Amino acid sequence: MLEVRALTKNFGALRATDGVTLEIAEGETHAIIGPNGAGKTTLIGQLAGDIRPDAGTIRFAGEDVTALPTPRRARRGLARSFQITSIYRDFTTLQNVALAVQARSGHSFRFWRRAHADDSLISPSQKILEEVGLEKRMHVVAANLSHGEQRQLEVAMALATRPRLLLLDEPMAGMGTEESQRMIAFLATLKRKQTIILVEHDMDAVFRLADRISVLVYGRVIATDVPEKIKLNEEVRKAYLGEES
Amino acid sequence: MAARKILPWLGAAIILALLPPFLLAIGQPFYLDLARRILILAIAAVSLNLILGYGGLVSFGHAAYLGIGAYAVGILGFYGVGNGWLHILAAVVASALVAAAIGAVSIRTSGIYFIMITLAFTQMLYYLGISVAEFGGDDGMRLKTRSLFPLVDLNDPVAFYYVALALVILSIFVTHRIVHSRFGMVLRAAKSNESRSRAIGFSPYPYRLAAFVISGAMCGLSGALYANHTNYITPNLMSWQQSGDLMFMVILGGMATASGPVLGAFALLLVEDLLSGWTQHWQVILGPLLILSVIFFRRGLAGIFYKADA
Numbered sequence: 059m060l061e062v063r064a065l066t067k068n069f070g071a072l073r074a075t076d077g078v079t080l081e082i083a084e085g086e087t088h089a090i091i092g093p094n095g096a097g098k099t100t101l102i103g104q105l106a107g108d109i110r111p112d113a114g115t116i117r118f119a120g121e122d123v124t125a126l127p128t129p130r131r132a133r134r135g136l137a138r139s140f141q142i143t144s145i146y147r148d149f150t151t152l153q154n155v156a157l158a159v160q161a162r163s164g165h166s167f168r169f170w171r172r173a174h175a176d177d178s179l180i181s182p183s184q185k186i187l188e189e190v191g192l193e194k195r196m197h198v199v200a201a202n203l204s205h206g207e208q209r210q211l212e213v214a215m216a217l218a219t220r221p222r223l224l225l226l227d228e229p230m231a232g233m234g235t236e237e238s239q240r241m242i243a244f245l246a247t248l249k250r251k252q253t254i255i256l257v258e259h260d261m262d263a264v265f266r267l268a269d270r271i272s273v274l275v276y277g278r279v280i281a282t283d284v285p286e287k288i289k290l291n292e293e294v295r296k297a298y299l300g301e302e303s
Numbered sequence: 304m305a306a307r308k309i310l311p312w313l314g315a316a317i318i319l320a321l322l323p324p325f326l327l328a329i330g331q332p333f334y335l336d337l338a339r340r341i342l343i344l345a346i347a348a349v350s351l352n353l354i355l356g357y358g359g360l361v362s363f364g365h366a367a368y369l370g371i372g373a374y375a376v377g378i379l380g381f382y383g384v385g386n387g388w389l390h391i392l393a394a395v396v397a398s399a400l401v402a403a404a405i406g407a408v409s410i411r412t413s414g415i416y417f418i419m420i421t422l423a424f425t426q427m428l429y430y431l432g433i434s435v436a437e438f439g440g441d442d443g444m445r446l447k448t449r450s451l452f453p454l455v456d457l458n459d460p461v462a463f464y465y466v467a468l469a470l471v472i473l474s475i476f477v478t479h480r481i482v483h484s485r486f487g488m489v490l491r492a493a494k495s496n497e498s499r500s501r502a503i504g505f506s507p508y509p510y511r512l513a514a515f516v517i518s519g520a521m522c523g524l525s526g527a528l529y530a531n532h533t534n535y536i537t538p539n540l541m542s543w544q545q546s547g548d549l550m551f552m553v554i555l556g557g558m559a560t561a562s563g564p565v566l567g568a569f570a571l572l573l574v575e576d577l578l579s580g581w582t583q584h585w586q587v588i589l590g591p592l593l594i595l596s597v598i599f600f601r602r603g604l605a606g607i608f609y610k611a612d613a
Contacts (some may be wrong), residue, residue, distance in 0.1 A: 127501075128502060166486055
């Protein structure tokens, strides 16, 4: 599904991504963990297309997408959620999701018919909101949602584009325990059906959801393996898990 | 709900429709002229609101299309073409083409650069207008003939007023449909959060460019009417002050609201008329008034009447 080869990105003297090579299989939930400043968000940015890598290639669904801008990658099925919530704050929850549904329904040079009376946009959106548990907040302006609800909406919008690969950048960021648990339970329902790259600090979530884990330290992948092996990996414990406990 | 939204519009339309007989009855035909001018410029403000209010594109050169529309009428008339439909067609098409060219370049930029580039293009057209002596240059040019239409005679001030009124209503309605369509949602979304739009698969550029062209074309129509209104065309119609006036109507009236541009046009031009009748230095008073209004009516005049609809 996704093949990353020798991806490198420098910010001045700082090597944020240092020869990262990754392979994500279809249906896999692949977690990327690493200490703060390891370059996780920079990596996601390059996968999504917001950041241009200095070297290396990204192949998605068999095609080289390294040079494609974000919107075209998104239309090919590469959707992301943002670590810092990025929603349409002045639109309602439903409108937010409906826009994401609209994005995958062909061009939008349709000038006359009302979008909010268009059932081909509204009913899939309502379904997705039910799945993530936001259906009761459908008509609330997104700015007035709680932080946790905004995070849910963030994920809902990425999902609404029906991605082939979902990039989740810390979906649980800033959530309370209860909200996190609900989000983890929801993401668990996507497993197998959806290929996911999950960047997350919450180790509980990572070990419960991931099929495989890559550990990123100073821009380099120091290990990629199944969770049980990662837990035991000496280098990983030293570089990362050790710091936590 | 729907009735509550439509009633104020209906009321306003009725009042405006009854204005000509009322003004003639009290012997104030001058105000009919003023009202017509306001309505015509309101169309330009409505068109600017599409890109400025809904699209977030701060075009500081919208007077260009007012000028192009006006010159289309003037130049066709100059060569002896009086057919009004041709005038309108030429005004709209020429404005759309120029908007496409200006937009194609300027929409690649954003923020202050966009403001400056749109201003620069319009200044270019302004100086072009000054330099072409054949069409009056700096002094401007008198229309040989007003646009000729079957059934409606624009020389009849009352008939012309109703034409302007009908076209304001039409332009509000068309804009309303556009901003609530799929296209409009993409346009507004890109203003609200561009990186989110890109992440779900929208490239804002073609949508913004299309909106820019629609807006320019609509403003060209306003320019064609304006030429008929004054019966006289000068490059001043394309001056940056005129662009600023249009921006002010939109901001004062309420950006991204249906009624805002019209309210703004009435407020700005009525106050201007009132003050200029009172003192020669009316701008000294108008300036602070505008500043105060922006500070106190954050959502514009339309915000006083109802919440901006999402």
